[in-house]
Amino acid sequence: MEKIPILRMGRFLLVSIQVDLHDRVALQLQEDLTDQIVKTGAKGVLIDISALELVDSFIGRMLNNLTSMSRILDAETVVVGMRPAVAITLVELGLELGGVRTALNVERGMELLGGAAFGRSKG
Amino acid sequence: MALSTVYRLIQQHEEALLAEWIKAQQRAKRRAGAGVMTQEQLASESAGFLRRFMEALASGHADTSNAAWEGVRELLGDLSRSRARQGFTPSETALFVFSLKEPLFSRMRASIKDADELGTAIWDATTLLDDLGLRTTEVNQKSREEIISRQQQELLELSTPVTRLWEGVLAVPLVGTLDSARTQVVMESLLQEIVTTGASIAVMDITGVPTVDTLVAQHLLKTVAAAKLMGAECIISGIRPQIAQTIVHLGVDLGDVVTKATLADAFRHALSRLGLHVATVAGR
Numbered sequence: 001m002e003k004i005p006i007l008r009m010g011r012f013l014l015v016s017i018q019v020d021l022h023d024r025v026a027l028q029l030q031e032d033l034t035d036q037i038v039k040t041g042a043k044g045v046l047i048d049i050s051a052l053e054l055v056d057s058f059i060g061r062m063l064n065n066l067t068s069m070s071r072i073l074d075a076e077t078v079v080v081g082m083r084p085a086v087a088i089t090l091v092e093l094g095l096e097l098g099g100v101r102t103a104l105n106v107e108r109g110m111e112l113l114g115g116a117a118f119g120r121s122k123g
Numbered sequence: 124m125a126l127s128t129v130y131r132l133i134q135q136h137e138e139a140l141l142a143e144w145i146k147a148q149q150r151a152k153r154r155a156g157a158g159v160m161t162q163e164q165l166a167s168e169s170a171g172f173l174r175r176f177m178e179a180l181a182s183g184h185a186d187t188s189n190a191a192w193e194g195v196r197e198l199l200g201d202l203s204r205s206r207a208r209q210g211f212t213p214s215e216t217a218l219f220v221f222s223l224k225e226p227l228f229s230r231m232r233a234s235i236k237d238a239d240e241l242g243t244a245i246w247d248a249t250t251l252l253d254d255l256g257l258r259t260t261e262v263n264q265k266s267r268e269e270i271i272s273r274q275q276q277e278l279l280e281l282s283t284p285v286t287r288l289w290e291g292v293l294a295v296p297l298v299g300t301l302d303s304a305r306t307q308v309v310m311e312s313l314l315q316e317i318v319t320t321g322a323s324i325a326v327m328d329i330t331g332v333p334t335v336d337t338l339v340a341q342h343l344l345k346t347v348a349a350a351k352l353m354g355a356e357c358i359i360s361g362i363r364p365q366i367a368q369t370i371v372h373l374g375v376d377l378g379d380v381v382t383k384a385t386l387a388d389a390f391r392h393a394l395s396r397l398g399l400h401v402a403t404v405a406g407r
Binding site for chain 1: 311350353
């Protein structure tokens with residue numbers, strides 16, 4: 001079964017969505033991510049959607065859910081790497097992802113979450 | 124068969140007919156004071172048309188939508204399109220075909236003695252030529268519409284430039300009414316520019332937008348939301364006093380979007396967000 005990898009980078013987790021998000025994959029991701037946050041005590045989550053070309057209301061809601069779940073577990077979420085076409089589609093769908101923080105790419109996302117901590121742990 | 128009569132006639136007098144036709148066209152052109160066409164061009168177009176017209180006549184089909192008329196239709200299409208681009212009116216273009224009638228009919232009168240036969244031949248020829256003439260008008264009209272829509276597209280692109288104010292700061296000076304088509308173009312070019320330059324702040328200047336109603340405000344907010352999804356902050360600047368009043372009277376909620384009166388204020392705000400400031404150099 002397809003599974004979305006969750007990489008640990010210092011105090012953050014990096015989720016890179018490279019495949020089509022079916023319902024099952026998405027539900028599995030929710031489960032894996034919450035498990036990982038609890039296990040690693042991560043303070044931040046980066047969701048990289050730069051490979052995502054198609055979005056619908058389901059994916060929009062899922063991003064919202066992932067953010068809310070992480071927040072409850074005290075981890076800040078940033079959605080990074082959204083393509084212009086995807087952003088336009090989400091806005092046209094009326095899904096402006098109000099509660100979700102966004103950044104242009106992973107690097108900016110790290111900065112947003114407090115990149116210094118990441119730098120130290122890497123070194 | 125009347126078509127074959129017309130065909131024979133044209134075949135017999137092809138050169139004389141062509142010369143008379145070209146002369147008739149030139150006469151008509153002088154009367155109308157129409158656009159520029161070189162004599163050689165006119166002659167070659169006329170000769171080409173007459174040749175293909177004869178080929179089609181030889182097939183014996185009287186219906187101009189038949190495959191046998193393909194050559195004629197193609198030639199007339201090209202001709203109408205090129206004339207539309209040169210600024211000819213539809214009637215001037217149609218005149219190309221209609222002016223063939225005069226020399227053709229006088230030839231017919233001279234060589235066909237039987238009144239019935241003459242009547243049928245003229246009728247057949249006139250139906251065909253009318254049909255072809257109308258076709259040129261149609262193509263002419265269509266190509267003009269194409270030109271107009273292309274110009275609209277160009278205008279759309281012209282009016283939505285995205286420029287870089289500073290490292291990481293983009294400016295979108297909006298000029299003209301903001302409808303949904305333009306919003307789409309603005310959004311696309313702005314988001315693309317955010318990706319290429321990695322900008323984190325975009326200033327939308329609406330000094331050149333004449334009015335802001337609920338729809339325009341909604342379009343602006345959409346663009347702001349899309350930029351935010353890309354991780355960039357949007358500032359709306361260039362809000363004139365009347366527009367501020369209109370926005371409040373209409374009850375438009377701009378949410379937490381940062382708004383500034385002038386582009387300069389927005390730029391200052393953008394710099395301070397980036398942790399920069401402008402200072403006077405001491406001793407000058």
